[in-house]
Amino acid sequence: MLMTGRHTPRFTMTDGGLPPGLWLIGLGPGDLGLMTADAIEHARACDFRFLEGYTATLPGDQEDRLEGLVGKWKKAMRPMVEDPAEILSLANENSVALLVVGDPMQATTHVDLESHCAEQGIDFSVIPGLSATSMAISLSGLQSYRFGRQVTLPFAYGEYLPTSPLEMIDSNYTNNLHTLVLLDLDPTGMGVETPQPMQPKQAVETLQAMFEKLVEHEGGVRESMTTAITNWDAVLLSDLGTSDQRVASGDLEDIAKLTGGRIHCLILPAKFTGLEREAYERRRRQA
Amino acid sequence: MLMTGRHTPRFTMTDGGLPPGLWLIGLGPGDLGLMTADAIEHARACDFRFLEGYTATLPGDQEDRLEGLVGKWKKAMRPMVEDPAEILSLANENSVALLVVGDPMQATTHVDLESHCAEQGIDFSVIPGLSATSMAISLSGLQSYRFGRQVTLPFAYGEYLPTSPLEMIDSNYTNNLHTLVLLDLDPTGMGVETPQPMQPKQAVETLQAMFEKLVEHEGGVRESMTTAITNWDAVLLSDLGTSDQRVASGDLEDIAKLTGGRIHCLILPAKFTGLEREAYERRRRQA
Known part of the structure; x- marks a missing residue:
């Protein structure tokens, strides 16, 4: 179930959303104008959104723009990401976006999430992002x-x-x-x-x-x-x-x-x- | 005048376009969904668009999508890019996009364009792209x-x-x-x-x-x-x-x-x- 996000046919917004699973979505290096079109679409289509807020951070003005661009989100700090039971149980039934500044697979902790998802049979997909x-x-x-x-x-x-x-x-x-x-x-x-x-x-x-x-x-x-x-x-x-x-x-x-x-x-x-x-x-x- | 694209305030579409100059715009690795929002906006706003077609190529179906996404374009093959007199003379008076698969600064030939623009006093800007x-x-x-x-x-x-x-x-x-x-x-x-x-x-x-x-x-x-x-x-x-x-x-x-x-x-x-x-x-x- 690895990287299904780019294996499955492109969803359309009229489908009413994405299948359950964890979507690691790259935000790019800072300015949200450097998010990819896929990243914006998938972040919007997810049922829940978390902004990973400790391996890297957005500039304040961009954090303020984020809700208008992709919808409501909560910040996920280190304990929530490194002990991801809450996020994973949500991803079992819902499409969950973890929004990551830069590229989402550069930090070890995100590769670790892939491992947790594989163990628990949760779909895991990556939308890449530009890294600094x-x-x-x-x-x-x-x-x-x-x-x-x-x-x-x-x-x-x-x-x-x-x-x-x-x-x-x-x-x-x-x-x-x-x-x-x-x-x-x-x-x-x-x-x-x-x-x-x-x-x-x-x-x-x-x-x-x-x-x-x-x-x-x-x-x-x-x-x-x-x-x-x-x-x-x-x-x-x-x-x-x-x-x-x-x-x-x-x-x-x-x-x-x-x-x-x-x-x-x-x-x-x-x-x-x-x-x-x-x-x-x-x-x-x-x- | 280096990389003015990210120094100048973000233009708005109602401004009616971009100032004259050469815009090197990264298309990302293949699927146009991996273009950044900035890349799409700037490509649309340019007066002329060329797709650089020899250091890398788009899949056929994506090449077909390109006009709908950013507007009419012409293909620029090797002679036109390595001997860029035509593109540069156009960029002297107009905003010209050179659309490049992947990241636009990975090939030597594009760094060479920066050099030509500097010599001729033409604005040169880069919108980065995801590379394979x-x-x-x-x-x-x-x-x-x-x-x-x-x-x-x-x-x-x-x-x-x-x-x-x-x-x-x-x-x-x-x-x-x-x-x-x-x-x-x-x-x-x-x-x-x-x-x-x-x-x-x-x-x-x-x-x-x-x-x-x-x-x-x-x-x-x-x-x-x-x-x-x-x-x-x-x-x-x-x-x-x-x-x-x-x-x-x-x-x-x-x-x-x-x-x-x-x-x-x-x-x-x-x-x-x-x-x-x-x-x-x-x-x-x-x-």
Whole structure:
């Protein structure tokens, strides 16, 4: 019963709704204009709607628009999604939409819902959504096939700061691959109700601290890291898929000075091709 | 003037259209139901519409739907896009939509259009679209952050078959990263009018041939490749984002037996986490 949503013939609104089951519906990265037509139709047609409100959140103005676009909804926070008995018992008899910011299958917890549905014989369907990560790669102007693994940059927890994110960036770089770097949302490491996304300045400081720790640990500077971190090329992508979207390139010293915006990610490029270099220059932040 | 489409206030249909410029608009992977609301609105509002028809194509039934959804359009084949004087001169005075299957910035040729527009002072805007590659990762049930670089598997040209794609897959695998493998569309290597996508059986044979060549070249079997290729785990994703979409897992011997479908891609996983293993088993093809 996997992904029946795109196997079954397209329902028509005159059918009076969807069959019972759980519909994971991607809302896209923020602005509801980036929902797909299928996502809007299916969300409208479901008997019940929940907005998954903890792996990612909508901007406030878009949350206000949601009811007008798809109908009444309730917010589902972490306990309700990770212990989904209530949602699943509802989905046994009704069509239930779980609306997820971005793409609905990127978080482990949603793959887990697929597993619960399979065990309980509940229909499970996915309507995909645009993710901020795929938009970041697209809008950078860099070639998507040249990206290596993505890396998340965590806040330091007290004295503890891993160097593995920097080592993964370096491993991509030495393999001639760009890195998409996601920035941590939770400085406490304990789960926060309201995300506190890492800002550009903090990201550059974190990379610098990792570098110093790595040099100390390895007793020297890797040959691939002889350029000072503040001189590394970077692209900063902020609030993608919202009305405040911004894309800016520059070295990390310049990037660290950029303020404003809520959620950011960074791209740390490997050596550019000619066309990539031009795209990078066009995105240079206006001083 | 980069990406003004998401910087400018949302236009309203009563404004009577969009300002002059080139609008790169993503159609999503195939079914037009996966276009975003913004993409539909902007495509409708443009004065002229071209469907980019050579880096990817729409299924025939969706091409037939397009006019009803967004208005009259013409097809733009390779010469018109790579030598875009006609489109750009039109975009100087009018709002011009270039409709692209998938996401509009994944192909080099579209980044090149950004460059031409910048040189000529023409407004250039992007409305992103869902790509089949991001859907593949999402629908596999595997964790997106565990993917390494993507790899394209080419047809052999006469006697010539590179082993580098297999080596990249192996490099991801030994770094504990999954690989998304795109399959070649052009057995001639010379450019074809109608894509002839590699089928699952051909893909497995190609991997096997690369393996044999690599063993011969290196004088032995790498430790990471001691499992016979036909026993490798794989996920086959076919015609994603269309009404014929299919996701099937199994070893490559089973995958090679799957027929039907037009365009396929493969995922070759690294070691599974527990949740990934379960997702993989749920996708096992019914014998």
